[in-house]
Amino acid sequence: MRQVLDLDVGARRIRVQAGIRLEELSEALDHAGLAMPILGSIGKQSLAGAISTGTHGSSLRHGNLAALIDSIRLATPRGEVLALDASHPWLPAARVGLGALGVVTEATVRVVPAFQLQESVTFVPITEVEASLESLAAGDEFVKVWWFPTAPEAMVFRLTRTDRAPVERPLARWFDEQITNRIVFEGVLRLAGRVPSMTAWINRAIVRSYFGASSPPARSFRAFHLAMPPLHRETELAVPIGRAAALLADVRTAIATHGWRINFPVEIRFVAQDDAWMSPAHGHPTCQIGFYQAQSADLAPYFAAVAAIGREHGGRPHWGKEFDLDASALRTLYPRFDDFVALRRELDPSGTLRSPALDRIFGSDAAG
Ligand SMILES: Cc1cc2nc3c(=O)[nH]c(=O)nc-3n(C[C@H](O)[C@H](O)[C@H](O)COP(=O)(O)OP(=O)(O)OC[C@H]3O[C@@H](n4cnc5c(N)ncnc54)[C@H](O)[C@@H]3O)c2cc1C
Incomplete structure (x- = not known):
């Protein structure tokens, strides 16, 4: 799951399978004279893992890597594959999805000329x-x-x-x-x-x-x-x-x-x-x-x-690092927390993706 599927140099968009490593993505872009506008400290992560945890670099002029995502294909535990494009109301939920909504299989990333x-x-x-x-x-x-x-x-x-x-x-x-x-x-x-x-x-x-x-x-x-x-x-x-x-x-x-x-x-x-x-x-x-x-x-x-x-x-x-907050604390920090929990319940009605970590983050009654 790490292939480049489509590279539109004119539109500065790349569509990839979501398991591609960031360093592989950068190499593929470089060959076409393009680049990610920003990256974090290493390139070993999968694109899916990086965006799902809010992985970021350092710049007030750029968002985290998930903010560069224009569309996502999401295989949900209900057994369907959703194509979430820029106009879809669920894209802002799925971009930093913590693996709680489904499996991200593809993503389209906005890129820039190489620099x-x-x-x-x-x-x-x-x-x-x-x-x-x-x-x-x-x-x-x-x-x-x-x-x-x-x-x-x-x-x-x-x-x-x-x-x-x-x-x-x-x-x-x-x-x-x-x-x-x-x-x-x-x-x-x-x-x-x-x-x-x-x-x-x-x-x-x-x-x-x-x-x-x-x-x-x-x-x-x-x-x-x-x-x-x-x-x-x-x-x-x-x-x-x-x-x-x-x-x-x-x-x-x-x-x-x-x-x-x-x-x-x-x-x-x-x-x-x-x-x-x-x-x-x-x-x-x-x-x-x-x-x-x-x-x-x-x-x-x-x-x-x-x-x-x-x-x-x-x-x-940071969702990809150590923390001990649970749902009661996190709810107060994220204004869309309850919307996310509701969407999770809708996409994963039988709790297929539940894990101890997700139960702590969203509450054990939040799915399934
Ligand atoms: C040495 C090092 C340097 C780092 N530098 C930075 C940095 O500069 N900036 C920063 O912000 N973070 C940084 N991190 C954190 C790192 O980016 C995250 O932990 C990231 O999630 C790791 O990516 P991964 O592909 O290994 O993810 P994984 O550990 O495989 O996945 C992380 C989570 O993402 C979700 N996920 C993974 N794949 C999918 C999928 N296909 N569909 C749906 N959900 C999925 C799951 O919830 C999973 O638990 C660093 C980590 C290390 C070890």
Whole structure:
């Protein structure tokens, strides 16, 4: 289920089977002089998995990947195949469907002419980042922030469009993925797990050696994607941009109060608003803040604190990462929640797609 079915270069539309990997989709588009307007950090996901969970990149001028979907074919548990085009009232439900409405078998994606990007990195105190989140987000097309909580300064990454020829670096990419991330960083993280007092020192060394230098121009999809990171866990919250600084400051205070040693960056990204019923960016431009940690004794209390702070600030969870909210909390965060539950009941009357996760999210009485 990963074939390109139709590529209309003039109309800038591609129709694909929904199991296609994002990196395969980007390669197919590139051959035709086209590209995805935005992507997240990796390209290993299926298109279906990425859109169904609200997967996103970082730009206030672009929505998440589901926002690029023009039409979907959905095989429902009732045994029918629905063609949901742009005018169909259920498309905004099915675009970020969490696998709850049926199996997405095909999708049509709006794309753009191929483009190149040049990355630059600046170091800014995290308190300054918090104080200027709105202007930071609005200032560039593609901007994201990484902050290692052991450091006073965050890294602001900007991707700027360029006409300069892309520099292919297959060997460097292979080295980053197979050697630096899989062997060096994995080993270093194990060391930090055994000797937590080294975490800040290790984080500093990683930042200096790996993120200091700016990268050459690259094809957009290569510039968006990073080498596959070492094994770690993630939780992520989406809030209106105006609430993000307070949420971040609360997490910062919790980390400092408890002395947790955080060995992965906090990632601050921005997503334009959209109308998908269950999209974390539904209804307002959003700051999506990811909290990551490789295995360590501090992981459980850190994620529990982030979850509690997220509840206080009305944070919507990333559907593809860890969260503990249930239907009663989620209903208050999503204005179309009950419409989604009603549609789920209609499309899956006997609860064929029920799972423990979906029962928690929508309530065990919401299907079947
Ligand atoms: C290293 C790494 C980096 C990441 N980077 C980002 C990032 O930059 N931005 C971001 O937002 N997220 C990011 N994520 C999260 C990731 O994009 C999501 O977890 C995504 O869902 C994974 O895609 P998948 O194809 O593996 O999905 P799966 O795990 O296969 O599916 C996820 C869910 O999607 C639904 N689904 C899958 N296929 C279908 C289908 N055919 N029909 C209906 N429903 C379906 C199901 O509910 C399923 O549970 C990252 C994850 C990892 C591991």
